[in-house]
Amino acid sequence: MNRFLAKISLFFLFLSLLISCNAVKHVESDQALLTENTVFLDGEKINDNQIYNQLYQEPNTRLLRVPIRLHFYNLARPDIDSILTQKYLDNPKKKKFLVDILSYKQFEKFLHSRKKFNEWIKNTGEAPVIVSKEETEKSVRRLNSWYWNHGWFNVETDYKIIPSEDKKKRASVEYYVQTHTPYIVDSISKRIASQVIDSLYDANAQDSHIKEEVQYKTLDYNDERDRLTRLFRNSGVYNFDQEFISFEADTVGTNYKVNTAVIIKNRPASEGDTTSTLPFKIHDVTKVNVFTDYAYANRSKPVTDSVQHEGYNIYSFEKQRYKPEAITDAIFIRPGNTYSDIARTRTYNRLNSLRNFKYPTIRYTPDPEDSTRTDLVANIFLTPQQKYSLGFDFEISQSNIQEFGIGFGGSLLIRNVFRGAENLEISGRGSVGSSTDAAASSDKDRFFDISEIGADLKLSFPRIFLPIDTEKIIPKYMSPFTTLSLGVSTQSNIGLDKRNLSGAMEYRWTPSRQLSNRLDLLNIQYVRNLNTDNYFNVxxxxxxxxxxxxxxxxxxxxxxxxxxxxxxxxxxxxxxxxxxxxxxxxxxxxxxxxxxxxxxxxxxxxxxxxENNLIFATNYTYLWNTKENLYDQEFTRFRFKVETAGNLLSAISSVAGLEKNDNGNYKILGVNFSQYAKTEIDFIKHWDLGQENIFAIRAFGGIAIPYGNANSIPFARSFFAGGPNDNRAWQAYDLGPGSTGGRNEFNEANMKLAFNMEYRYNLFGSLHSAVFIDVGNIWNVLDIVENEEATFTSFSDLKNIAVGSGFGLRYDFNFFVLRFDIGFKTYDPAREEGNRWFKDYNFNHAVYNVGINYPF
Structure with a gap:
């Protein structure tokens, strides 16, 4: 610990040295470091990030008002080549001394490394932002353009560069915006040449993004162009594109009104040297041809196997591997339907989700049998992936339960098992570790005293596997899947030693890119404790x-x-x-x-x-996630889950007339089965503040209520608090319940509240930092526990919510983030009332967390 504190102290000393450096060290005498931008709108200062983001120049990024990255940049030598030349190359004695020690080749590498290190400092730091008249004028033009695009056509914009009075070589810039009277959309007319387009436009005019009596906004016109393009292409107009849409906005003599005309001309067409225009038409898909084993090597080979199914023509260059319905169920381009971009996109998505094919190719060509040239033929080329795929996993882990752990596993994926695009995955896993627990062990000399081994079997069907038709409730475009899984595992020398048998029947469907649903119709888990005599050792x-x-x-x-x-x-x-x-x-x-x-x-x-556990549960999970990709920094995530267990077994026991034991409980296979209702709500929101600054929050609430055949919740379904992804001022399982102070080695309960706030910012390069506040606790409620300190009886018990705060460092390796957080107990409910705030707020009582990726 002392060594670690020394490193922390050294880090802060390094920061102090940086801060003490001269920020304008590399600023010339006729230049000025930009210290601040200020925008005045109609005489009033504003703080709208959307407006400040229009400026080309922004001051150097700061942490607690200190430009750390600028100070780090200033550590670099701008004239490193001349310095190295003068110090080593032009000094024969020093050069000879180093060459004799290192060799000439190593001497050259030494000079090169000095240059590379100097370059790394420059790239990692941030060069001083010098006030530029040209860049400032560009910012003025951009501000002018932004307000013009929001309806202020008579906007006036100016600026002033203000040198600092008390500090040399520093200046700020003030921008002045006068908007004057905004323009309002007054009338909307149309000039559409094609009758088909005109009819579609009129039928959907109520959805227009351009509204009368609304202030003009260029973005509304862009959105309207996108809407019309989607509308026409999804209504059969195959050869329509955005470029055919234009708008005419008349503001001459209109008294701040905008009269808008929507203009859509006929499409240009050429035949030989003759150019003409043709009206748009609705195109129908008359044929759909599917090649199920297409490859570049097969392009010239004849088709040897074909079948027709529900109007589709399915071809194969070799023997057909798939049942026809397995292919046609994944295709939403229907023979006889009008052309639609949505149908094509859904076909791409569904075929990819099957994990049986490489990215498919869909091509449309005019039907040669149609003289009007309005009919299309859709050709879908599928390239199968290898039937068998092998995968291997290896990981190193650390937690409050084990000091060091090694995990390993392997899996075999078999595609198209029953010729219906089903996937069978067989996997095995194992781990060994060294425990941190002081439990008695039969062999204290063993380093690896924890072990687990398990196997899983998973079979996935690309449909809802039920005896009833679910097409009206869950259409095929929602990518429905049914998964049957079976798993077994055994743990040795970790706690009581357990053997776990699980099975599930799971349904998944995705109505949109943001929304997904999961229903576990059956989720069965049997946990058998093998070493209960070891309880008091653990x-x-x-x-x-x-x-x-x-x-x-x-x-x-x-x-x-x-x-x-x-x-x-x-x-x-x-x-x-x-x-x-x-x-x-x-x-x-x-x-x-x-x-x-x-x-x-x-x-x-x-x-x-x-006691052994038998959990026979059903659960449903609703997930809304607006995150579009791995690099999306602003998104919302909402998850809701509800689970019930034991109701089916209770009904069977009652109907079968089984006898209850002395405690009034039914037993199945000699086990008191669990019966409870559980729900969880999890909300995450991220805001992108610009310049790699992120503000993130999370709110979680969960409760599990036992009833019927049970008076408590199984350990595997209970809640715990603390750890690197929860309240970071406490280790996992150390917080709560209530104000008990974590009296047990593994503290858990059946109710949980958690709230987290985190501000993330960039230090330099790939190194980021964050400050955070974590709030929450767990309690027992409506179960067998009667300890008042551990139970939640009224809202007054919210005074026992724990508060942790701290800071952390994160290094971004692109494919994952290595995270180190230090949490301090800010408000500890385990202490006496009136003595809970900031009593252990020091490094000696801090909790050090290491994790992979962000906590939420």
Whole structure:
């Protein structure tokens, strides 16, 4: 820890040295460093980022008002070549000395490395932004253009460069914008040559982006051009393009009104040397030809296999590998339908989602049998991927449970298993690790004392696999899939040791690019604990609480439960002691009410964590995500999930007349099956503030309520708090429940609230930083736990929400981000009221998190 603190101190010392540097070190005497831009709109200062983004020159990026990247840039030597020449090449003694030590080749490499390092400093830093009259005038023209495009046609824009009075070689720029009266759209007319286009325009005029009595905006006209192009092309006008649409805006003598005309001429056509215009027409697709095994090598080969299905012509150069319906169900270009861009796009997307073909090619040609040249033939060329694909995984991990872990796995993907584009994936996985737990181990000399091995089988169908027709509810263009999965795994020497058997029947469909749905009609999990006698070795805090009770002078218990040091033996002594607290005539007596409450709490938790679990659940997940790609910095993500478990088994048990046990619960296969209702809501929002500055928030709420056959939630379905992707001031499983202070090694509960805010900014190059605030906690509610400190009974318990804050560094490797965060306990609900704020706000009590990619 001391070594780490020394590194942190060195880092801040380095920052201090940077800050103390002269920011205008490389600014010439006749130049000025740009310190600030200010825009005045009609005499009032504004702070609209959209306006400031129009300026060509922006001041150097700052962190806490300090231009760190500029200071780093100033560390570079602008005349490095002459410096190296004078210092080494023009100094024979020094040159000879270095050549004798390094060799001439190494000497040249040494000089080159000095140049490269100097260049790296320049590229990583940020050159001083020098006030430029030319760039400022370009900014004025851009501001003028922005306001003109928003309806202020008489806008006037000016600027002033203001030298700093107290600091040399620095200046700010002020921009002055006078908008005057804006122009309003008054009338909208049309001049459309083609009757087909005219009819389509009139039928959809109510959807126009250009509205009367609305201030003119150029973007509205661009959006209208896009809308009309989509409308016509999706209505059968195959050869229509944006370039055929123009607008005429008349503002002469209109008293700040804009009279708009939509102009669409006939399309140009040429035949030989003759050029003419032709009216647009509706095009129908008369034939759809599908080549299922196309390759460049096959282009000249004859077709050897063909079949017709629902009007489609399906061809193959070899024996047909796919059932006809597997192909036609993925194609939305229908023979006899009008041409549509949407149908073509949906066909691309669906064929790609099958994971059976490389990117398909779709070509339209005029139907040679049609003399009017309005009919089209669609040719779809599919290139199959390899039937078998192998994949391998390897990863190194670290967590609060294990100091070091190695994971590995492999998978075999078999495509088109039943000739219906089904995919079968067989995978195996394993891991070994070194635990951080102090649990007793049979072999303490082993470094790898954690192991897990598992296997999974997954079969995917490109349809909703149900005995009823779901086409009206979930059309094929929503890319429906059904997945049947089966998995088994076993863990050794991690906690109680577990064997896990799971199975699921999952449906997925995607109505749009932003929206996806998932329904697990059946999600079955059976968890068997293999080493329950090891409970008190793993959960040492519970064991220590029992020992404190046993050693109290008021408590008497059997000497047979204790070892030579007066400690409860494991497992027999501790388990017998817990059994005695409910017995009227046992050897254990004298517990007061507080001790009895603690012992009961330990007993209830032990019974819950050591019992086997049978979870027979159904869940639905709704996901809305506007993120378009990996590099999209501004988006919204909303996830809602609801799950119920045990209802089917409860109904079967009741109908079958099964007997309940002494606790009033049914058992299936000797296991008290879980019954509960659970819901989760997760909201994430990112704002792009420009110059690689991002503000991100997340809000999460979840609750799981047991009922019927259960009075608690299985550990695998409960919530925990803390960790690198949650509240970073606490380690995973260390926070909560409520104000208990994390009394157990693995603290979990059935209700959770979490809120996160993070401001991300660039330091230099690929190195980024962030400051954050994490808020949240977990509680027990409506379950078997009765501890008031751990339960949520009213809104007054929100005072036990924990607050963590801190900062972090992130290095972007393009394909992933390595993250290091330091979290400080800002408000700790485990402390006494009135003594919770900033009591452990120091590096000695900080939590250091290492993670991959951003936390949300």
């Amino acid at each position: 959960y040492r805090n519970s064991y220590n609480e029992l020992n404190e009770i046993v050693q109290s002078p008021n408590v008497v218990t059997s000497p047979d439960y204790l070892d030579e040091e007066g400690q409860l033996t494991i497992p027999q002594g501790a388990e017998n002691f817990l059994e005695d607290i409910d017995a009227d005539d046992g050897p254990t007596t004298g517990l007061n009410s507080a001790q009895l409450q603690i012992a009961n709490y330990v007993k209830e938790r032990k019974n819950r964590l050591t």
